[in-house]
Amino acid sequence: MSFVPGDHVRVIKPVQVFNHPQFRNQNYSLEGHEGEVDAVFLEWQGRPLSANFPYRVRFADRYKAHLSEDELEALPSAPAG
Numbered sequence: 618m619s620f621v622p623g624d625h626v627r628v629i630k631p632v633q634v635f636n637h638p639q640f641r642n643q644n645y646s647l648e649g650h651e652g653e654v655d656a657v658f659l660e661w662q663g664r665p666l667s668a669n670f671p672y673r674v675r676f677a678d679r680y681k682a683h684l685s686e687d688e689l690e691a692l693p694s695a696p697a698g
Contacts, residue, residue: 619657620657620686621654621657622656622657623653624691625653625691625692625693626652626653626689627649627651627672627689628648628650628674629648629649629688630648631634631648632648633645633646633647634646634647637680638680639678647676647684651676652675652677654672654674655681656672657672658673658677658683669685670680670684671683672686674689
């Protein structure tokens with residue numbers, strides 16, 4: 618499954634990050650966190666791009682992370698209004 622900007626997603630694998638602003642220099646797992654696909658990097662200046670982690674996901678605490686497709690699952694969109 619491919620994701621597009623605006624898709625709501627959940628991290629389904631134990632992705633460890635060390636640059637989260639609330640947990641600076643600590644091992645922090647994003648597994649189970651929900652967010653929104655902010656950008657997809659598949660091309661640059663009209664040329665194909667082979668990014669290892671093409672999906673940039675924005676989380677509720679304004680943290681952003683680059684993730685791969687197999688680390689994410691799609692969630693139903695939130696109802697409008």
